[in-house]
Amino acid sequence: MAQVFEFKLPDLGEGLTEASIVTWLVQVGDVVVVDQPVVEVETAKAMVEVPCPYAGVVTARFGEEGTELPVGAPLLTVAVGTPSETDEGSGNVLVGYGTAAAPARRRRVSRRNDTPTAPPVEPAREAASxxxxxxxxxxxxxxxxxxxxxxxxxxxxxxxxxxxxxxxxxxxxxxxxxxxxxxxxxxxxxxxxxxxxxxxxxxxxxxxxxxxxxxxxxxxxxxxxxxxxxxxxxLAPVPTVPTAPGVGTGGIRVPLRGIRGAVADKLSRSRREIPDATCWVDADATELMHARVAMNAAGGQKISVLALLARICTAALARYPELNSRVDLAAREVVQLDEVHLGFAAQTERGLVVPVVRDAHARDAESLSAEFARLTESARAGRLTPGELTGGTFTLNNYGVFGVDGSTPIINHPEAAMLGVGRITPKPWVHQGELAVRQVVQLSLTFDHRVCDGGTAGGFLRYVADCVEQPAVLLRTL
Known part of the structure; x- marks a missing residue:
C-alpha cells in the first residue's frame, strides 16, 4: 500500500529563512523521481529550483505561485508505492543540489480513490485547465x-x-x-x-x-x-475616505523582500558597523584601451575591460593584502585572507546583485572574461545560486556603465574595500608635456578605516592607476 510523505521547504543555508514560490514545475498527479526539481523559488539570494528527495506521485501542493513560505513549511506530498521505495530518497534537500537529473518527460496518472492524500490547498486543480x-x-x-x-x-x-x-x-x-x-x-x-x-x-x-x-x-x-x-x-491606492489637510493620499509601498530586502539589510549593516572613507584619482586609460585592442586582435577569448581591471585589482591586493580582509568584532582582530574572491556589482531587472568570481587571484585575463560573462548572464536570467552570490572578499564596482564619472559606494559587508570605476571618456589631458585628448577614467577606493590607514589605501589606489596608465607595470608581477 502506498505511503504519503510530506516534503517541506528545506533549510536554504546562508541564513535564509523564507522563500517565495515562483513557478510550480509539477502538477498534482505527476510522477516524480528522486532529486527531480519540483518548484522554483526566489530567496533573498537568488532564484533556484528545489529538488524532491522522494520518488512517487504528487498528491498535493501547498501554496500558490507568489506565496511566501518559511523554511519548514509543507511544499507538497508524494505517494510512494511501497515502504522499500522510500530508501531511494537521496536525503539531499539543499536548494539547487541533487544527485539525479530531471526526467526528459513526465507522465500524468489519475489518482485512485484508495490513495491517501493530504488536503489539497488548491481545490479542483485537476478539473480546471x-x-x-x-x-x-x-x-x-x-x-x-x-x-x-x-x-x-x-x-x-x-x-x-x-x-x-x-x-x-x-x-x-x-x-x-x-x-x-x-x-x-x-x-x-x-x-x-x-x-x-x-x-x-x-x-x-x-x-x-x-x-x-x-x-x-x-x-x-x-x-x-x-x-x-x-x-x-x-499604482497609488485611491482613498475612499476623506483625509486630513496636508496628509498624503497616494504613494507606493514596495515590500523590502527577496533580493531587495537582502541588499537593504546588508547596506544598512555596512553603514552601522564600518567606518568607511573614500579616496579617488583620475587616470589616463588610453594605453590600457590600446592594450585591450591588441589582445583581442590576436584572436581567442575576447578580453573585457572589466577583466583587465580585475587582473589589476588582484595584483594590487597582493601588494596591499590589508584590503583583502575582514574584521572579526568578537575577537577584535583583522583577518587577512589568502584567496581573492572578487565580487562585481551587476544591475538586473530584479535589483542589484554581486556575483563572486572564485579564486580571481589565480585567473588570467581570458579566464576572468569568461567567468564575468557567465555570471552576468546568470544574473540577468535570475539563475545565480546562493554560492555564487556569497563569500566575496573584495568588490569591483563598474558604475561607469551608468554614464557617471564618480561615486562613493557603500562597502559590501563584511568586506573591507571596494574599487569603483567611472566611465572611460575622452577628456583634455596633459600627455608628455602637451595638451591632448586622452581616454580618462576616475577610480575611487572606499575602504574600512579599521583595517588600514590612508597611506595604505592611497598606495593601493596609486598602484591601480599606474597599471591603468602603463599596463606594462603588470609584467613585474606576472
Missing part, C-alpha cells in the same frame, strides 16, 4: 482586452513574484502578455505598459461623471503625459 485557473485567481479586469490575444500553456515566465503580484492586484492576465525579456520573460515594465494602455483607453472614452472619477483617481487630463509618474497615476 491552467488558463482557467490563472483567470479565476487573478479575476482579470477589462485591461486584458487591450493586450494581444494569445494563449499560453504551462507556467507563465515572470521575472519575480512582485511582478506577478502587481498583475494580480490590477487584474492583468499574464497569459495575454508578450514578455520583452529573454525568452519571452515578463518584466515589470510589461505589466506597467499594459496598465498604462488600459488607463489611456478608458480615459479617452470617459465622459461626464466618469471623467471626474478618473481625474479623482489621479489619472485625468495628465494621462499619457510624462509629467505624471506612472506609479503615481496607476
Amino acid at each position: 491552467q488558463p482557467a485557473r490563472e483567470a479565476e485567481a487573478q479575476q482579470p479586469a477589462p485591461v486584458a482586452e487591450t493586450q494581444p490575444a494569445q494563449t499560453r500553456t504551462g507556467p507563465v515566465p515572470v521575472i519575480s513574484p512582485l511582478v506577478r503580484k502587481l498583475a494580480r492586484e490590477h487584474g492583468v492576465d499574464l497569459r495575454e502578455l508578450s514578455g520583452s525579456g529573454p525568452d519571452g520573460l515578463i518584466l515589470r515594465s510589461d505589466v506597467e505598459n499594459a496598465l498604462r494602455e488600459s488607463v489611456q483607453v478608458r480615459a479617452a472614452g470617459a465622459t461626464g461623471a466618469q471623467t471626474g472619477a478618473v481625474a479623482g483617481a489621479g489619472v485625468g487630463a495628465g494621462v499619457g503625459t510624462e509629467r505624471e509618474p506612472f506609479e503615481a497615476e496607476l
Whole structure:
C-alpha cells in the first residue's frame, strides 16, 4: 500500500529563512523521481529550483505561485508505492543540489480513490485547465482586452513574484502578455505598459461623471503625459475616505523582500558597523584601451575591460593584502585572507546583485572574461545560486556603465574595500608635456578605516592607476 510523505521547504543555508514560490514545475498527479526539481523559488539570494528527495506521485501542493513560505513549511506530498521505495530518497534537500537529473518527460496518472492524500490547498486543480485557473485567481479586469490575444500553456515566465503580484492586484492576465525579456520573460515594465494602455483607453472614452472619477483617481487630463509618474497615476491606492489637510493620499509601498530586502539589510549593516572613507584619482586609460585592442586582435577569448581591471585589482591586493580582509568584532582582530574572491556589482531587472568570481587571484585575463560573462548572464536570467552570490572578499564596482564619472559606494559587508570605476571618456589631458585628448577614467577606493590607514589605501589606489596608465607595470608581477 502506498505511503504519503510530506516534503517541506528545506533549510536554504546562508541564513535564509523564507522563500517565495515562483513557478510550480509539477502538477498534482505527476510522477516524480528522486532529486527531480519540483518548484522554483526566489530567496533573498537568488532564484533556484528545489529538488524532491522522494520518488512517487504528487498528491498535493501547498501554496500558490507568489506565496511566501518559511523554511519548514509543507511544499507538497508524494505517494510512494511501497515502504522499500522510500530508501531511494537521496536525503539531499539543499536548494539547487541533487544527485539525479530531471526526467526528459513526465507522465500524468489519475489518482485512485484508495490513495491517501493530504488536503489539497488548491481545490479542483485537476478539473480546471491552467488558463482557467490563472483567470479565476487573478479575476482579470477589462485591461486584458487591450493586450494581444494569445494563449499560453504551462507556467507563465515572470521575472519575480512582485511582478506577478502587481498583475494580480490590477487584474492583468499574464497569459495575454508578450514578455520583452529573454525568452519571452515578463518584466515589470510589461505589466506597467499594459496598465498604462488600459488607463489611456478608458480615459479617452470617459465622459461626464466618469471623467471626474478618473481625474479623482489621479489619472485625468495628465494621462499619457510624462509629467505624471506612472506609479503615481496607476499604482497609488485611491482613498475612499476623506483625509486630513496636508496628509498624503497616494504613494507606493514596495515590500523590502527577496533580493531587495537582502541588499537593504546588508547596506544598512555596512553603514552601522564600518567606518568607511573614500579616496579617488583620475587616470589616463588610453594605453590600457590600446592594450585591450591588441589582445583581442590576436584572436581567442575576447578580453573585457572589466577583466583587465580585475587582473589589476588582484595584483594590487597582493601588494596591499590589508584590503583583502575582514574584521572579526568578537575577537577584535583583522583577518587577512589568502584567496581573492572578487565580487562585481551587476544591475538586473530584479535589483542589484554581486556575483563572486572564485579564486580571481589565480585567473588570467581570458579566464576572468569568461567567468564575468557567465555570471552576468546568470544574473540577468535570475539563475545565480546562493554560492555564487556569497563569500566575496573584495568588490569591483563598474558604475561607469551608468554614464557617471564618480561615486562613493557603500562597502559590501563584511568586506573591507571596494574599487569603483567611472566611465572611460575622452577628456583634455596633459600627455608628455602637451595638451591632448586622452581616454580618462576616475577610480575611487572606499575602504574600512579599521583595517588600514590612508597611506595604505592611497598606495593601493596609486598602484591601480599606474597599471591603468602603463599596463606594462603588470609584467613585474606576472
